[in-house]
Amino acid sequence: MLIEDKEFGEVIVRKNALSRSIKFSVSTSGRLQMSVPNHTPNFLLKKYLNLNRKNIKAKLKLADPSTQKTRDYQKKVLMKKAKAYLPYRLEYYAKLYDYKYAKCKLTHAGTRWGSCSSNKTISLNIGLMKIPEKLRDYVILHELAHLNHMDHSKAFWAEVGSHDKNYKNHDKKLKMFSPGL
Numbered sequence: 001m002l003i004e005d006k007e008f009g010e011v012i013v014r015k016n017a018l019s020r021s022i023k024f025s026v027s028t029s030g031r032l033q034m035s036v037p038n039h040t041p042n043f044l045l046k047k048y049l050n051l052n053r054k055n056i057k058a059k060l061k062l063a064d065p066s067t068q069k070t071r072d073y074q075k076k077v078l079m080k081k082a083k084a085y086l087p088y089r090l091e092y093y094a095k096l097y098d099y100k101y102a103k104c105k106l107t108h109a110g111t112r113w114g115s116c117s118s119n120k121t122i123s124l125n126i127g128l129m130k131i132p133e134k135l136r137d138y139v140i141l142h143e144l145a146h147l148n149h150m151d152h153s154k155a156f157w158a159e160v161g162s163h164d165k166n167y168k169n170h171d172k173k174l175k176m177f178s179p180g181l
């Protein structure tokens with residue numbers, strides 16, 4: 001759910017069965033995010049927010065409420081681009097190098113460009129649409145190689161290297177970019 005705050009704009013509230021205390025963090029759109037135990041009554045949310053206001057301002061880098069909306073829009077545009085491109089690019093390389101994955105998921109999670117789960121789902125960050133094609137392809141090839149090696153062993157890097165000779169350079173360059181908006 002969302003609550004409106006004069007200073008922070010829209011605040012995302014997540015009620016979580018597992019959380020025991022209140023935690024504040026920054027969402028990918030730069031909004032304040034509040035994670036609270038499941039049973040927390042709504043009237044307490046604003047109270048907690050006010051109690052922690054000073055701390056939040058000192059510790060978290062929130063986007064200005066007006067740029068939050070701009071980011072929402074940018075994210076929507078990026079997601080649209082990503083949908084029309086990333087699953088097909090992944091499929092292309094999987095066919096080319098004979099990999100079998102179960103599913104392609106598009107994410108916009110924090111700092112990871114991609115991931116490969118043990119059930120063979122490959123997740124790709126929509127932020128990939130903002131970086132040069134060579135680096136984007138490197139991330140895709142990196143995640144595909146994880147289908148055979150769920151680690152960063154020598155064998156894993158050898159496999160990445162067999163598809164992308166410049167992988168070391170690409171991996172280094174990738175660190176200059178961030179998937180967030």
Ligand SMILES: [Zn+2]
Pocket residue numbers: 142146151152
């Ligand atoms: Zn990896």
